[in-house]
Each structure stands twice: as C-alpha cells, then as structure tokens.
Amino acid sequence: MPTFGNAQLKLLEKLCNASAVSGNEGEVRKIVLEELKGRTGDVRVDALGNVLVTCTGSGKKRLKVMVSAHMDEVGFMLVADDGEGFFRFETVGGMDVRQLPGKAVLIGKEHLPGVIGARPIHLTTAEERKKTIPLDALRIDFGPGDGKLKPGDRAVFATRYQRNGPVIIAKALDDRLGVVTLLELVKNAPPNIDLLAAFTVQEEIGLRGAKVAAYAFGPDLAVVVDATPANDLPSWDDEENTSFNTKLGLGPAIYIADGDTLYDPRLVRHFGKSAQSAGIPCQFRQPGGGGTDAGAIHKARAGVPSVSVSVPHRYSHTAASIARLDDWKNTYALLLASLKHLTPELLASDRA
C-alpha cells in the first residue's frame, strides 16, 4: 500500500508555508495544479476557484465518489492604512482574538513580514491585564518604510513548518493535511470508483466552495478530508476531560455528527469496518458542534450521502498547530482501504 514519505512531507511543508486566506487561495491552487500536471484525469478550475479533478475508474458499476479537501486557511485582511506602516485588519475565518497579540505575520503575495504587537507589560495595570485586547486595538505593523502594502492585502501567521520526529508543527495544518492526502488519492485513485476530487475554496467562511463543487459533480456519495481539533489537554481542575473531540495518536477521526451534518450511517459503518479489517487505528470524533465541507455537500442537489474522515490536530485556527505523522499516514491508509471496497450495494438499502 502506498504510504507517506519524504515527498509528501516536503509537499506538506510547501503547502503549509504558502498563504491562502479564504477567497485568496491562488498560492495553494498553483501548487495543487502543478502537482496535478501530467496526471490522468480531467482538471479544471471553476467559477469560485475550486480545483475539480475527475479520475475515471475502470471497473464495472462504478460509484461517483466526491472527495474534498479545502485549500483555504484562516487569516487576515488589511482594511485601513493608519500611516507609518500601521494597518487595521480584520480576521477572515473563526479566530480567537486572544491568539493574536505578539505574533508575526506575512503579508501579500511577496510574504512581506509584519508584526502584531501589544502594549508593553510595564505600561499596563493589573486590571488591564485581566481584559482581552480587542481586535480594534490591534494593528499590523509593517515598519515605517514606503508603502508597499494597501488595504485589501491578505496576511497569514508567519509560522514556518517544522518537524520534530513524530510531531509536525505548522500553521494551516487545517486543511493542508487534507490537501496533500487528496493529491495522493488522485495519484493512486482506486479503479473501482470514479474519483471526483475537489480542492475547495472558502471553507472557513461558510463552506462556499464545496457547495458549488458538489453541485457540479453531482456525486453518488462524498468523503470530506479535513483536520479536526484534538482538545485532549488536561482539565484545569484535574477532573477527567470528557470533551476532547478527538485525541492525538489514536488515528483518523470518523465523524458521526457535527453542527452541520448528520453523517450517513452506512458510510460511517463502512469506514469503521474498513479500519478494523485493515488493522488501521481510528477513532470516532465526539459528536458535537463544528463542521466540514460535508455540511454543504450533503445538501447539494437531491442530497449526497456523506462522511468525513479527519486528521486530529491541536490548536486549529491559531499561529501554530500540532499533528502527529502517524495519524496522518493512517488517515490516508483508511481512505484508500475504504474507497477500495466501495460498491453500489453499500447504498442499496435505505439510510437508517
């Protein structure tokens, strides 16, 4: 079975270090298209910027299986020029404002560095330090040079990818882990299905790319590959942590229910069984809020049976997130194992 090695890690590094704030995914799209160059299948870019790839299989009675991963990441947009290199900015995608002070960012196509500072602790009062610094008090400081930047430019956290043995530390692991996984699936598409790969845009601001991609593909079923939070830290009072969502090290997380989607039980069972028979560790994500591109896909056209398989990772939507290499490898292995055994019979009976 093909697995991940240096080539995939290199690609992940390149993709994590690229800037692709929702609505401005060009940099990642370019890398994706380069990777797809010379591959079999029909590759196109749609009206919103989604990259849609059709890999036609060779078996009989093939299911049309849409597999999606989103290219965009959370980030910032400069919205007003205060002069002297200071810019007001807004967040794009869900971000906790407490994660912003003291971080470096990279702005625009040229990745020009800037910083989000904070008032020196020496000038603050104890009372002030108990209050969160609101977004409108923060600025991106580019330095007092001549204006290369303008409102409308996008910025991302400046964190550069690094690996320490089994650990990957990077920004935008959500969902570059999925993007690399999907690229590998395209390169190793199982012949029993028509693989419809969607590298989607604007997931972080409302699953907007997936919505139109699903309409365009009109698939029989959909699999979403994302990165899902692992809140597996100790609780402040040392009580058992009962709401961890997922845990690092337990393998890919299969979704049963989230804020947008009740996943198709037939697919959930199939993926769980596939993991079991292939000896791949996996976990079921705790049902709860949040969502993936499936939220849009499963309601496309007359409805699409959907499932999500995600790589657990910590500290989503912050300057630096953490994932483990094995969880990612096992996610890919589980996808391959499950897709290989997808047959129309699976969907022949009604959904529970």
Add this chain to the structure above:
Amino acid sequence: MKKLIQKLTETFSPSGFEAGIREVIRKEIKPFANEVRVDALGNLIARKGSKSKSGLRIMLAGHMDEIGLMATHIDANGFIRFTGLGGIRLTYLAGGRVRFMDGTPGIIGTDRLTDLTKAPSLDQCFIDVGASSLKDCPVKVGDVCAFDRPFVDLGNRMVAKSMDDRIGCAVMIEAMRLLKTSPHELYFVFTTQEEVGLRGATTSSFGVDPDLGLSLDVTATGDTPKGSRMEVALGNGPAVKVKDGGMLADPRIVSWMIRTAEKAKIPFQREVLEGGTTDARAIQVARSGVPAGCLSVPTRYVHSPSEMVDTADVQNSIKLLVKLLGAPVVL
C-alpha cells in the same frame, strides 16, 4: 533531633526580637564552633574550621526569626489592636492564641463580622489578654507577640509554629554537630529579620563576604487537596531550589547540590517556587555578587501556626548538608 526541633519551635522570637532564640541556639552550637559572634543586626555568626587549599569561605544562612504581631494601640477597655511582622495570613488569625515576649498570653478576637465568608482584615482583629482597662493591660504599644501552638510529633511528620525557619536552624545545628572535617571555612549564620525583608542576611553576608552562599529554609508544597500547583511534596526528600519569587539559584550551585545528592543516594526534588524568597537572595547580591542557592525543607501550611514537615525529609536535609560541606566544591 526532635527534642531540638521542639525546643527551637517553642521559643518565641518574632522578627527584630530574636534574643530568646539566639540564646537557645548559641548554647546548642557552642561546642561545635571555633568562634561565635553577634553582629549589629543581631545575627548569630558561628565559624567552624578554616580554609584549606581546596576550600572556600561558605556562608550557611537559616533565619531564626518568625512571623509575629506588634501592638499598635491599647483601647480604654484593654483590647489590643495590632499590625503584622512579616507575611501574616489573615485566614489563620481569628481564634488563635499568641504569647508576648514577657510571657503574657492572649487570644485574637474580631469585631462583629457581617460577612462570615471572608477572612477579617487586620483592622477587624484585636488581641484580648484578659485585661479590663488600659491601665491593667500588661501590653504596651510596640510590644510583640508570636503565635502560640505546641510542637506535635506525628511520627513521620512534625507540626509546629515557626517551622519556618527553625527547621532550617535545626538542620544547620545538626550538621555542625555531625560534620567532622571540612576543607572549608564555614560560617553558620542564624539570621534575623528574614520575614520582614532578608535584612539580617543582607548585613551578615556583607560582613562574612563569602565565596559561596546557601540558605536553609522551608518551601511550599503542592501535595494537599486543591492546593497550589507545585511539584514539591512532603516525603520526597529535600528540595533543591532552582527558582523562587525573588531569585534564580546559581545554576552551578544547583548542579553541585544535585550531583552530591545523587552520589550519596539521598532523595531530592527540584523546586520552582512561584512566590516568596529566602536569605539566599540577599547573599547573592552582596558586594560583587556571590554564587548562591538554597536547600529547602518541604513544608505544608507555611505561615500558619501549624507548619508541617516530614521527619525523613529533615534527616535527609541534614545528611545532604553534611555531604555538601564535607568535600571540596567543584562548580
């Protein structure tokens, strides 16, 4: 050893009024010291041995003062208002007993409290010595008292008021007794006024001018229910201080202490204390600076009238101090 600890902890000597404890300790150490003197701030300074070729001048500091209270006003009915000497914990005051330097006992009462869920402030507390008028009150403004609570031996554990830092004094006294030879010129300094700002250690470290300094003091623990976050626990051995609220121990001293403990197979724990500091801080900044560290005895309920230590921890602290002082120091 327990007899000594009982004697030390049952002596009343708040900061600035250490005469009582000084005499008790002086008697204990006299046979083991080459020279004993008292400096201008009342520090008891005992020299043991002299510097050999491979030796250093080492200052050991354990403070002999304890937290206490000082009378600020006696009212017409003989009730005593007071202020604190050192870090008084308000939660431990009401209902407690105190003893003044002349032996007068008293109890701490409070004004009528409207909110019983909050500790009374210092202003809401007074001492009642049984007097009924200003005239028959034996206590005068400026008189000091300390908390009155007998020593209790629980076998593996010992409880007393002023374990902070009579336990450090006890460790030093026992080490003086047990230490047969040393290449060093050792100054065992029983310091004064630690609880009000390391004042005794400030002057004695200037006076002694050591090459290396070590304080012997208590440290807090994190081993009680819903207690503060701290890795130190009673019974896990003496604590080697890495950091406290006022000092970063010299890393060379830290590794010397750990090396020595490991070699002698004495259990120890690494200590990072979030608040508070010890005499070692004063030694560290004396003159042109002195490499300094601290050997701590883990203690529960510090600054309460019932401070608890582990008997084995105390024995191991003595053992470690003897090992540290008995051989040349390689930093």
Add this chain to the structure above:
Amino acid sequence: MTDLTPFLKELLTAPGLSGYEDPAAEIISAKWKPLVHEISRGNLGSLHGLRRGTGTSPRPSMMVATHMDAIGLMVTGIADGFLRLTQVGGVDSRVLPGTLVTVYATGAGRVQPIPGIVVLPNSRLLPPEIGLNPVPLEYLFLDTGLPSRKVEGLVQVGDLVSFAQPPLELSGGTIAGHTLDNRASVAALTVCLEELQSRPHVWDVWAVATSQEEIGTIGATGSTYELHPAFVIALDVTFAKGPGASDWQTSPLGKGPTLCMGPNIHPALYKAMKELADRLEIPYGLEFVPRHTGTDGYSTQVVAAGVPTLVMGIPLRYMHTPVEMVAVKDIQRAGRLMAEFIAGLTPDFMEKIVWDD
C-alpha cells in the same frame, strides 16, 4: 560596523535567559575579544570587557552596562505530557497563546532543544468564569506534541523555555524579534567599541554585558561593586510610540536614542551628554523619569558609596513580547554617541560631575 544586522540577528538566536546567560555571553565574548584588552566573567555571570585608555596609570575608568539576559519561561510541572509554566522576568500572559518556543530539556543528561507552542486550552477545560477573558499563565500549557512518556524522559522541573520567533527584517530599516530588549543595546555597545578602535581615549572603558537585569537588576549591582567605575552609563531599550503606547512615557521609533533625566541620573552627566549630542547633531529624544528608570542604572547608582549614573534608551516597540521592534539606525546612533562621549573624556572629567545647585 558596516552592517549591524547579521550580528544582531546572531545575538537574538541565543537563549540566555536571566541567570543562564552563558549562550549569549559566548557570542558577545567572541565579538568583543578583538575589541578589548581583557575579558572575564563576574561572580554573577556578567561579561566584563576592559578597553584600556591612553592616559597614564592610575587611569580613571567608566562602565557601560547593557544587560544581555532575556525574559522567558520555566517549566514548573508536567501533566499528561503537557508542561506547566512560570515566567522568568515580566511576561504579559496575553501574548503567550500560540507563541512558538524552545524548551531546553535537561532530563536526559544534556541540554536538548525541543520545539513547542504555548497553548490556550479549549474553554471547556478552563474555569468557567474565564470565558473570553485572558487566561492566566497557570492555566496555559506548553505542548511539544510528543507523547507523554517521551516528554517525561526529556523534560524536568526547572527547565528553561525561550521564545522561538526568528528575527524579521521589516520595512524602513527596522528589525523585529524577541530579546531585542536588550541585545539591541549590546549591539550598540559593540558599535561603540568598534568606533573606539580608531578613536584614542584617555579613560579605561569597562564594557559590561550584565546578567539578571530582568529579575531585579542583579548582575549590574555586583559588576559595579567589583569594577568600581567612576561613573556608569546604563543603556537599555525604552518604550517606542506605537499601537497601545502613545503617552508621555513613549519616544518615537527611528528618531535617535533617548537621554533620561530624573532622580536616577546625575544631572551633570545628563548635561554633558546632551551638549555633545547637540554639538554632533546626533538626533535624540528626552525621557523624563520621575522615579525608577527600570534599568541597570537604578542599581548602579546606589552601589557602595554611590556611583554617578547616566541612563540612555533605544526606543523599542512591543517590549517583552516575541515581536519587539527597533530601528537599526537608533542602535548605530546610540553606539556612536557613546563612543564620542568616551573619546572626549578628559582626565579631570569627574571634577565637572558636581551638583550645580
């Protein structure tokens, strides 16, 4: 110095937290060795470089104090492989979530740098009353991502943690990164020493990179006592104007170093430096400090029988965050001004340092 930036960046890569300055001292020592006649370490770890003057012995000596220690964090405990932290020096815990750090792990018998992140646990894992308010340091964790048994074998209580934000060159000749407080001043002192290579000076100069400033100006106290200079110039960073910092305590970035005046500074030294800057047309700002300058100068002034002290500042934005920011030309100007001052010292200079009442 032709280009200051590479040396400054090198300085920023060294951890050198308060009390553990060796990694910084090594870099500075290598740079200073050709620029001074003697170099040694003080009892508390300060680096003492002596540049002898041309005057006849016994020569008067002065000292420039620039602290080299960095703020950071320290491990206080391990819970399921996550590290609990306390601060070394003043850190506003509001800038910590999401900060990249390096743990200098000592548990395996040698120092092993491990990358990690200071992290904010999900709100369900925090006291409910915190809500969207800042999370105190006691509830933040450091996550290395490594499995818990691995962490327990590598890390121990007391291990140091430093910020890992790499230095960034921003526009307008500015540089951003952690520990520019106060390695920027160390760089300025280095500029001064380089200038003095071609400028004869009568006085002995003690170039001192002090230790433990951030936890109470400790190293400078010992160095001043040991070296007993006739006067001290303490050079440290000061608050630059920027978002969240615009009041009277702040100075513009890139408009020159600052001269402090107030009880912490000998007025005659202040006057002498100010007149020199005016004469040389080196731009500078004035800082009025009514009490504590918060620099090594606060300590050096009261060492032993007292030492006349001057305090200068290099404006810096976002002090004590991982993205502090300075203008490189301010560093150069501070170094040059100091060199000019030293070169101009006459043997009888101290006779002018009197109270002009």
